[in-house]
Amino acid sequence: MTTEAPGRVLLEMKGIGKSFPGVKALEGVNLTIREGQVHALLGENGAGKSTLIKILSGAYTRDEGEIFFDGAKADIRTPADAERLGISTIYQEFNLTPNMTIAENIFLGHLPVKGGRIDWGTVRSRSRELLDSLDVDLPVDTLTGRLSVAQQQMVEIAKALNRNTRILVMDEPSAVLSERDIENLFAVVRRLQAAGIGIIYISHRLKEIFELADEVTVLKDGRYVDTKQVADVGMDDLVKLMIGRDLEDVYPKRAVPPGEVVLTVSHLAQSHLAKDVSFDLRAGEIIGFAGITGSGRTETARVLFGADRATAGTMTLFGAPYSPRSPRDAINHGVALVTEDRKRQGLLLKLQVFFNTTISGLDRLSRFGVLDLKGEQGLVRTWIQNLRIKTPTPQFLVVNMSGGNQQKVVLARWLSLGIKVFIMDEPTRGIDVGSKAEIYQIMADLADQGVAILMISSELPEVLGMSDRVMVMREGRIVKELSREQASEEVVMQYAVGHEEAAAR
Ligand SMILES: Nc1ncnc2c1ncn2[C@@H]1O[C@H](COP(=O)(O)OP(=O)(O)OP(=O)(O)O)[C@@H](O)[C@H]1O
Numbered sequence: 262m263t264t265e266a267p268g269r270v271l272l273e274m275k276g277i278g279k280s281f282p283g284v285k286a287l288e289g290v291n292l293t294i295r296e297g298q299v300h301a302l303l304g305e306n307g308a309g310k311s312t313l314i315k316i317l318s319g320a321y322t323r324d325e326g327e328i329f330f331d332g333a334k335a336d337i338r339t340p341a342d343a344e345r346l347g348i349s350t351i352y353q354e355f356n357l358t359p360n361m362t363i364a365e366n367i368f369l370g371h372l373p374v375k376g377g378r379i380d381w382g383t384v385r386s387r388s389r390e391l392l393d394s395l396d397v398d399l400p401v402d403t404l405t406g407r408l409s410v411a412q413q414q415m416v417e418i419a420k421a422l423n424r425n426t427r428i429l430v431m432d433e434p435s436a437v438l439s440e441r442d443i444e445n446l447f448a449v450v451r452r453l454q455a456a457g458i459g460i461i462y463i464s465h466r467l468k469e470i471f472e473l474a475d476e477v478t479v480l481k482d483g484r485y486v487d488t489k490q491v492a493d494v495g496m497d498d499l500v501k502l503m504i505g506r507d508l509e510d511v512y513p514k515r516a517v518p519p520g521e522v523v524l525t526v527s528h529l530a531q532s533h534l535a536k537d538v539s540f541d542l543r544a545g546e547i548i549g550f551a552g553i554t555g556s557g558r559t560e561t562a563r564v565l566f567g568a569d570r571a572t573a574g575t576m577t578l579f580g581a582p583y584s585p586r587s588p589r590d591a592i593n594h595g596v597a598l599v600t601e602d603r604k605r606q607g608l609l610l611k612l613q614v615f616f617n618t619t620i621s622g623l624d625r626l627s628r629f630g631v632l633d634l635k636g637e638q639g640l641v642r643t644w645i646q647n648l649r650i651k652t653p654t655p656q657f658l659v660v661n662m663s664g665g666n667q668q669k670v671v672l673a674r675w676l677s678l679g680i681k682v683f684i685m686d687e688p689t690r691g692i693d694v695g696s697k698a699e700i701y702q703i704m705a706d707l708a709d710q711g712v713a714i715l716m717i718s719s720e721l722p723e724v725l726g727m728s729d730r731v732m733v734m735r736e737g738r739i740v741k742e743l744s745r746e747q748a749s750e751e752v753v754m755q756y757a758v759g760h761e762e763a764a765a766r
């Protein structure tokens with residue numbers, strides 16, 4: 262038996278098609294959104310989710326298909342068309358202007374005028390109301406450039422609400438948030454839902470879909486697969502719809518026990534963020550670093566990779582003192598970092614896939630100062646295949662790839678280098694379940710070959726599933742080391758937020 266979706270139909274997209282040179286991004290895709298509904302959009306990396314919502318928001322024009330809004334045909338061709346209908350989109354890269362205040366951003370392009378002058382009184386009071394309704398406790402004249410990611414997201418939502426939004430689209434909103442901020446986001450989404458707004462929610466985290474969504478539409482390779490009531494399906498069903506097969510053993514079994522100590526870190530500090538960090542990492546070992554945002558995990562990683570200098574403490578690598586002066590120095594020592602923020606740090610977006618996968622390996626690939634293009638192409642092809650990077654040609658621009666595929670390019674870049682110590686900061690953020698399992702397999706294979714891996718992750722299932730040991734960080738220190746057997750979601754969280762008494766019980 263299937264449940265009927267309640268609520269009046271707000272939006273219908275029918276038979277949507279879109280091509281880019283060399284890529285059929287969408288074909289025959291349908292989507293129906295109702296008032297007061299949270300509708301999840303699900304699919305592997307490159308399935309066409311972002312493309313579909315860009316068509317809805319007028320950022321891209323469709324090649325085929327029809328859109329109906331409130332029962333009437335709506336010809337959305339520009340962002341202004343979408344805005345007029347009350348469709349607001351929050352992209353992963355926010356559109357706030359950093360050197361303007363919250364209030365100015367909320368009213369950007371819509372400043373109210375009274376008697377020939379901008380009505381700042383209304384701008385401020387209305388912004389205050391909107392922020393209050395979202396439980397945001399910030400002065401309306403704060404510059405948005407100074408806000409945390411979670412706060413910026415709330416300002417984006419306030420901006421959307423100020424425009425009388427009837428459909429709010431969120432493309433992977435939780436990918437950039439900590440656990441606590443996600444809870445807050447969910448509370449806000451539920452309030453918007455209660456107010457009758459239709460919400461399109463894109464996320465790779467199936468758990469969130471079960472927690473938040475009423476209905477889910479699955480895309481695969483640009484095609485419409487199915488729409489289901491969330492109450493009628495289980496995790497396994499969704500995974501199967503998404504990847505077209507069952508997925509067993511997301512976390513691979515590891516064959517080889519850890520070996521010699523490769524890296525020793527003692528009493529490491531970096532400004533006030535990492536205060537006193539000591540641990541060692543063995544060949545073939547995967548250590549998971551858990552902790553809430555701001556616990557000092559990323560700062561520690563940056564020192565290990567030579568992006569920042571330590572302010573105290575020492576490190577040894579293969580028995581010799583190690584103090585990398587730059588990322589290049591770290592790479593030359595065989596230490597690599599896969600970053601959390603692929604847009605800003607990990608990828609040179611304008612470059613082609615080809616260059617991105619090899620840019621740090623140019624030293625190795627060029628013999629006598631000449632770039633060995635043939636060898637390079639072969640290596641790139643291998644990794645594109647192994648990681649199932651969806652790209653029409655190796656000459657494709659990374660900026661036009663889907664979010665998850667960009668993350669895989671980052672990995673491919675390092676894998677083509679033969680690195681000995683891998684630091685991975687949120688390595689599977691924004692990556693679909695099928696590809697995640699592949700990345701876990703690659704991590705396990707690397708470990709079996711003696712590569713040491715330090716993984717920073719906010720996804721506890723992945724920390725628990727992959728790590729030989731778990732280090733919990735809080736306020737710049739490792740507060741607890743847990744063996745694989747000792748570690749559970751509950752215990753890790755309790756140490757991460759400082760409720761050890763509860764954990765010890
Ligand atoms: N501007 C563009 N030019 C060329 N190809 C594009 C462009 N935008 C998207 N594509 C291609 O369209 C396909 C669908 O991409 P899209 O970004 O919609 O995927 P997605 O489902 O959002 O994936 P992810 O989960 O990784 O974010 C991909 O093959 C992508 O490379």
Ligand SMILES: [Mg+2]
Binds near residue numbers: 432
């Ligand atoms: Mg996307």
